[in-house]
Amino acid sequence: MSSIIRPVKGTRDFYPELMRKRTWLYDHMRRAAEAYGYQEWEAPIIETLELYAAKSGEELVKEQSFVFEDRGGNEVTLRPELTPSLARLIAQKSRQLPRPIRWWSFGPFWRYERPQKGRLREFFQWNVDCLGTDSLVADAEIAGIAVQMLKNIGFKSDQLVVYVNSRQLMDRKIAELGVTDAEGKGKVLRMIDRIDKMSRDKWHIYGGELGLSSSQINGLEDILANKDLWKEAPELVEFFSILDTLGIRDWFEYNANIVRGLNYYTGVVMEGRDRAGDHRALFGGGRYDNLVADVGGDEVTGVGFAMGDVVIGLIAEEYGLLPETQASSAQVLVTVFDADYMAASLALATELRAGGLTVEVYPDALKLGKQFKYGDRVGIPIGVVLGPDDLAAGKVAVKRFADRTQVSADRADVVETIKNLLDTAA
C-alpha cells in the first residue's frame, strides 16, 4: 500500500466515535445556555487581520494566528478567538438589539502553537456572553451556566473549582504599591500571572528585572497570600453572595493569582480548573467594558467566558463521565433474505421509518449470518428478516441481538413490536 496523505498537524479526524463525543459536549453546552434563555449565534470562521489587531493581544496576533492573503490580496485570519467577532456584530447592530444581549456559540478556532496534552491547533470552543448590563447578576449568571453544564455532565464540586478574582481589586492593590502607570501595571499583572509558574526565588529575581523594588515585590507577595482580600472588594462580596443564592457557592474560590491575561478584562475574572491540578484551565472569562468601542462601535459593557473542547474532554474521560454510545444511529437492521427479496426488504424499511424508527437496510444479499454480524458489530439492537414464508404469512421475524429474543410479529404490528423490544432491553 502506498503511503496515505497525512492530516495537518494539530487537527483531529472526527471519526463517528469522536464526533459523538463532540456532539455530546455541544448538546450539554446548548442545554445549559438555553436553560438561561441564551440565544445561539456564530461568527464567520475567517475575519480580517485588522479585527484582531484592534482587539487581541499581540502574542495571539503576531505569533499564534493563522494569517494569510486571499486571492484578492486581503489579509485574512483563521479566528483564534471569538470575542473580536462578538464586538463587531454588536457594534453593527448596537441600537437594534434589545438588552441584555444573551448569546452563546460553539465552533472551531485555530492557534499555531506546539500541539501537546490539552492543546491542539484546531479546537472547538464554547462562548457565552451577556452584554448591555453592568449588573453583577450577569457575572454570576454566566458563571452559573458554566457550572450548570459541568454538573449536567456529572462533575462534582470536589473535582472542579472556579477561581475568582477582581481586576478592580487588583488595580487598587497595585496602585497601593505605588504602581500607577499602565506599563508598570502590566508588569505587575505579568508577575501575578507567573507566580504559580516559577520558584519563589526566581519570581523575586523576575520582579527585579521588570524594575520593581523589593518592597513592591514583597508587598505584592503579601497581597497574593491574603486569602481574605476579597472581603475588601464589594464586587466580589456581592458576586459570592449571588452564587450563594444560586446554590453553587461551593464551586467557587477566591484566588488572587488569576488575572486572565492583560487584555479585555475590567472587573470580575474567573477560571475553571480541576482541583487535582493535572490539567490546563477548563474555561476562563470575566467582565469587559471597552470591547465594542475598540472595533468602532459605541461602548457596551459585558461579561463572558470561553471553554475549549479539548481539556474538558480529557477530564470527563478521566472521571469516566463520557457516555457509552452505539456506532450506528439505527435502531433496526432490515436484512435481505436473497436478491429477489430486496424490494420487499426496502418496502418494509420504508414502513418502519414511517413509524418513527431509524433503520439500516443491508444493501447486499449476503448470507444472513454475515448481515447479522454487521448489525451486532455496529451496535444496532434489533434485526429483522423477511423471508418467503414470512411474506406469505404476513409476518416479520424480529430479533433482539443482546439476548437473542426472537418474535414473529404480524406485519401490521411490527413497529409496535420493535418499540416494545427496544423499551424492554436490559
Added chain:
Amino acid sequence: MSSIIRPVKGTRDFYPELMRKRTWLYDHMRRAAEAYGYQEWEAPIIETLELYAAKSGEELVKEQSFVFEDRGGNEVTLRPELTPSLARLIAQKSRQLPRPIRWWSFGPFWRYERPQKGRLREFFQWNVDCLGTDSLVADAEIAGIAVQMLKNIGFKSDQLVVYVNSRQLMDRKIAELGVTDAEGKGKVLRMIDRIDKMSRDKWHIYGGELGLSSSQINGLEDILANKDLWKEAPELVEFFSILDTLGIRDWFEYNANIVRGLNYYTGVVMEGRDRAGDHRALFGGGRYDNLVADVGGDEVTGVGFAMGDVVIGLIAEEYGLLPETQASSAQVLVTVFDADYMAASLALATELRAGGLTVEVYPDALKLGKQFKYGDRVGIPIGVVLGPDDLAAGKVAVKRFADRTQVSADRADVVETIKNLLDTAA
C-alpha cells in the same frame, strides 16, 4: 461613530435569527440521515494542499481554493469540499471499519468565487456517503435521504426535482460516437455540461472548436434529446425501480445533460433542482469507484451527495417553509421587583430551571413595565413577578404576554401553572 471594522467578503454573520435557520436545516439533515442509520463524522477544516491536488479538479485547487503557508512553512488549504478528507479517513482505517460505511457530515467550506445569489465564499454543506458496497440500493438510499430531508422541510415533488443520469451510459454512447480516448471523452463531457448554457448554434461551433466532427456533434445532440435512453442502461432501470419501491419515484427524472463535472463519478449521477429553474443546483452527487486509492489507500467504492446551505435556504424561504421562531430561547422571564428582591427573583429562577423550564432573569431592577417590554420584544411567552406581597403570601404572579392572562400561583405549584399556560397558548 467611527467606522466599524468590516467582515470578510462572502462570509455571513450568524446573528441569532440566521443561526436558528442554520440549526433548523442542520436538525432536518440529522433527522433524515439518522432515519437511515447514518453516523455523523467531521473532517478537519484545514487540510494539506497535497490532499486536494490528489483528488480535486484543477479549477477548484488552482483558482478557487483558499491556500496559505502556515507559520511552519506548510501549504495548508481551507477545505473547498469534503470528499478528499473522506477518502483520507477511509484510507487510514480501511480495514477496521465495518461495511457498509454510512456517514454524514455538516460543516463549513470555502471557495474563492465572486459572491452572488446562491453562492458565498464561506458556506455550509451537508455530505452523505455510503461506502463499501456497489449495490444500487446504496445509490437509491442516498437519493432517498436527500428527498426525505426535502419532504420533512415541506417541499413537494412538483416544486423540486432530482435529475439522474449514468456515467457508464454516457461513456458507452460517447464510445459509439467514435470517441474512445480520455481527452476526447473529457471534451464531450464538457459539451454535455454546456448544452443548457449556450445557444444551439454556439454549442455546435464550440464542438467544432474542440475538434469534434459535425456528425459527432449531431450524434451527441441526438443522444441528449432521447428521453428514453435510460431504458438502455440496466443501472438506471434498476435505480428507478428501487425508487418506486421507496415510494419516491415522482421526485426523479432522467436527464442526459447532467454529468456533474469531470472528476470522481463513475456510475449513477444526480442533481437536485427547483423545477422553476430559478436557482442553482440544490445538491449533487453520484457513485465514485476510485476515490480512496487516489490518496494512497485500497480501492473502495462509494456513492454520496453534497447539499450546500445557501440555495436550499433561498428556495425554502421562497416557498414559505422557514419556521417562525422566537428570539429568546427562554419560556419565562423572571422580573425583579426592586433591588432588594433580586435574590428572591434569582432563587425563584433557580427553582423554575430545576423544574425543567428555560428562564431569563432581568438583571437590573428597572421599572417592571420596561422589563415586561423586553420580554415581549424578545418573544418570551411568560413573565413572572415576585413582589413583597407575593413573597409574604407564598405566591407568584404569572402573566402570559400574548393574551394578558394573569394568574396568582402558589409557590409550590408555579412550575405546573407555567407549563399549563405554555401548553394552552393559542
